[in-house]
Amino acid sequence: MSEDLVLYTTPMSRGRIARWMLEEVGAPYRAELMNFGPGMKDPAFRAINPMGKVPALRHGDAVVTETAAICAYLADAFPEAGLAPPPGSRDRAAYYRWLFFAAGPVEAAVTNKVLGVTVPDDPRMRGMVGYGSLPEVLDALEQALRGGDYLAGQSFSAADLYVGAHLAWGMAFGTIERRPAFEIYTARLTERPAAIRAREIDDGLLAEQGQASG
DSSP: OOOOEEEEEOTTSTHHHHHHHHHHHOOOOEEEEOOTTGGGGSHHHHTTOTTOOSOEEEETTEEEESHHHHHHHHHHHOGGGOOSOOTTSHHHHHHHHHHHHIIIIIHHHHHHHHHTOOOOSOHHHHTTOTTOOHHHHHHHHHHHHTTOSSSSTTSOOHHHHHHHHHHHHHHHHTSSOOOHHHHHHHHHHHTSHHHHHHHHHHHHHHHHHHHHHO
């Protein structure tokens, strides 16, 4: 398979997480910048992602969508970067657990909060809601962070990147409450060299877009 890596993204989207992951991996990649609106619904892009959304990643003939899946794929495709614990290990179990906890319960609970969706106070209805409640989700994350600096063993992994990005974004925009454990955790992660590089690239693109529209 060709080693070409192409990220389809916009600088104000979950594509920022995928770019951070690519910077951590360290392999050469190219970014195809998309515009929200008709451009993402164009048949050419829908052939890559039928949902017409970013981010999407193309690695040779392979295509990956969904940000958590992109992070997991890149960690496995470039094992030399050390972004995932060994398969079958206890740390790998924690890695999967928290990576997909953020992709499922965290995403759903935060989105419902933003949309003003309230789960009825009825045990039958609450049982249908996989995340329970936003406070329960955040309590679970906070408890996990008491175990050490990282979520899956003693080393930074793609799970930390994905969870940390969600927490940092949510606290910045007020969709996730600021808790000391979250602030300490995200401060450590977002100062990683790869995180800074990715942020500078996307912030630079946002500034260019602002100048072009001004």
